[in-house]
Amino acid sequence: MLGKLIKHEFKATGRTMLPALGVFAVLAVVANVGYRFLSVSKNSVINAMLTLFIVLFFVAVAAAGLVTVVIMINRFYKNLLQNEGYLMLTLPVNIHQLMWSKLIVSLVWFVATAAVVVLIIVLTIVNFSHMELARLFAGLPTFTQLLELIRAAGFRTFRLIFVGLEFLALCITAGLCFCLHFYAAISIGHCFTNHKGLWSVLSYICISIVTSLCATKLTSLAPSSAEIEVLVGLMIAFEVVIGAAFYLISTHSLRRGLNLA
Amino acid sequence: MAIFECKSLTKRFGGKTALDSVDLVVEPGRIVGLLGPNGSGKTTLIKLANGLLTPTSGQILIGGQKPGPATKAMVSYLPDRDYLPGWMTSAQLLEFYGDFYADFSSENAAEMLSRLGIDSTMKIRQMSKGTREKVQLIMVMSRSASLYLLDEPIGGVDPASRDFILNTIIANYNPGASVVISTHLISDVEKVLDDVLFINEGRITLSKSVDEIRQDSGKSVDALFREVFKC
Numbered sequence: 001m002l003g004k005l006i007k008h009e010f011k012a013t014g015r016t017m018l019p020a021l022g023v024f025a026v027l028a029v030v031a032n033v034g035y036r037f038l039s040v041s042k043n044s045v046i047n048a049m050l051t052l053f054i055v056l057f058f059v060a061v062a063a064a065g066l067v068t069v070v071i072m073i074n075r076f077y078k079n080l081l082q083n084e085g086y087l088m089l090t091l092p093v094n095i096h097q098l099m100w101s102k103l104i105v106s107l108v109w110f111v112a113t114a115a116v117v118v119l120i121i122v123l124t125i126v127n128f129s130h131m132e133l134a135r136l137f138a139g140l141p142t143f144t145q146l147l148e149l150i151r152a153a154g155f156r157t158f159r160l161i162f163v164g165l166e167f168l169a170l171c172i173t174a175g176l177c178f179c180l181h182f183y184a185a186i187s188i189g190h191c192f193t194n195h196k197g198l199w200s201v202l203s204y205i206c207i208s209i210v211t212s213l214c215a216t217k218l219t220s221l222a223p224s225s226a227e228i229e230v231l232v233g234l235m236i237a238f239e240v241v242i243g244a245a246f247y248l249i250s251t252h253s254l255r256r257g258l259n260l261a
Numbered sequence: 262m263a264i265f266e267c268k269s270l271t272k273r274f275g276g277k278t279a280l281d282s283v284d285l286v287v288e289p290g291r292i293v294g295l296l297g298p299n300g301s302g303k304t305t306l307i308k309l310a311n312g313l314l315t316p317t318s319g320q321i322l323i324g325g326q327k328p329g330p331a332t333k334a335m336v337s338y339l340p341d342r343d344y345l346p347g348w349m350t351s352a353q354l355l356e357f358y359g360d361f362y363a364d365f366s367s368e369n370a371a372e373m374l375s376r377l378g379i380d381s382t383m384k385i386r387q388m389s390k391g392t393r394e395k396v397q398l399i400m401v402m403s404r405s406a407s408l409y410l411l412d413e414p415i416g417g418v419d420p421a422s423r424d425f426i427l428n429t430i431i432a433n434y435n436p437g438a439s440v441v442i443s444t445h446l447i448s449d450v451e452k453v454l455d456d457v458l459f460i461n462e463g464r465i466t467l468s469k470s471v472d473e474i475r476q477d478s479g480k481s482v483d484a485l486f487r488e489v490f491k492c
Contacts (some may be wrong), residue, residue: 004360086344090311092334
């Protein structure tokens with residue numbers, strides 16, 4: 001059933017996400033091409049347009065991230081806590097399958113958005129002239145030099161792979177935690193009879209304060225001489241613990257405290 | 262075994278008691294009217310049966326089990342509001358219901374939709390309120406469920422649509438199954454009911470068959486309801 005939920009979640013979100021990512025990519029490409037053609041001009045009007053294109057590019061990047069987050073929040077709120085909840089919460093599935101379908105699909109869209117942003121940035125770099133490209137990279141070490149630097153710092157291949165996997169795990173747990181933070185706050189807000197939106201926002205703020213305090217405490221406890229693997233491992237453990245807490249709060253609220261309007 | 266059973270079922274919201282020690286049994290093959298004025302606890306009882314609320318105390322059982330994924334596969338539920346995603350077309354709805362409910366008949370649903378002249382590419386949000394309610398009912402009644410829980414299926418629709426809805430229920434429900442229809446529009450549903458439950462202020466005040474009511478009181482269910490719930 002999880003597979004079916006994921007399929008329908010992709011259908012529901014894809015109808016907004018795919019066009020949004022497409023529009024974002026087109027905007028960014030237009031901005032890039034515009035920049036390349038107009039940057040040679042001395043005309044002040046054209047220069048103003050050039051600035052507009054650059055602004056447009058950054059707006060597109062910000063909008064892509066914002067749309068992804070808004071859809072993640074909106075799907076949880078509308079699909080489970082509003083009228084559509086009568087359909088979704090009476091399907092022959094359990095609450096964990098509903099939660100994971102939303103989490104997995106949100107994570108995939110985060111990755112897709114990040115991939116499009118990276119692609120556009122790469123395109124931007126390619127669009128620069130060779131001169132500019134050379135200037136841009138002049139101060140940076142080459143890939144071979146970078147590898148040598150890493151090896152010199154004591155990283156063997158195995159260790160490098162391990163740290164890479166750790167960073168990947170950190171990205172996944174942080175992404176899940178980011179979603180669950182919103183889910184937990186909204187779920188708590190919806191256990192109140194009135195002002196559910198206000199309680200959700202207040203819950204979000206309170207949870208943020210508590211997690212920040214915990215993170216600060218944890219950072220102060222970590223030994224300053226700790227290896228990077230240990231530090232990243234601690235960060236993953238922290239994300240897993242608070243993520244599990246958010247997950248329990250969300251599922252408990254949906255099961256026990258929910259009263260759909 | 263009873264398909265739907267409540268034992269001392271109580272639900273409180275803060276200090277307000279919505280259901281107070283409700284005991285009831287619905288046997289298979291019956292069409293039951295859950296009748297009561299607004300705010301009497303009808304929707305709360307149906308939400309509890311669907312696992313959308315949890316009891317404060319007591320038990321609610323569907324086919325002998327507490328509400329959960331297994332009972333949700335047995336129950337076909339029509340909420341008292343627009344609950345289908347507005348962006349979906351009726352064709353997408355057929356696929357959705359077919360994916361999640363093994364007892365859903367896409368053929369029956371498609372046939373009923375085409376009889377009503379509903380375009381399969383039309384989105385739910387583009388439909389009129391009456392058409393949306395009919396589509397919702399078609400989805401619910403195209404399942405071969407053991408228990409149909411219909412919350413106000415004829416509330417807010419015109420008399421012609423009421424006839425369509427009641428005919429759809431009678432023509433499509435699985436004969437071995439039970440149907441619970443919650444409503445306060447008694448005269449319209451009376452003709453299809455086998456049994457009646459009167460509910461008031463969270464308590465079941467009467468549980469009888471329609472024939473018993475007619476024999477004992479010499480009145481129609483509608484007339485008895487008006488007498489019992491007279492303001």
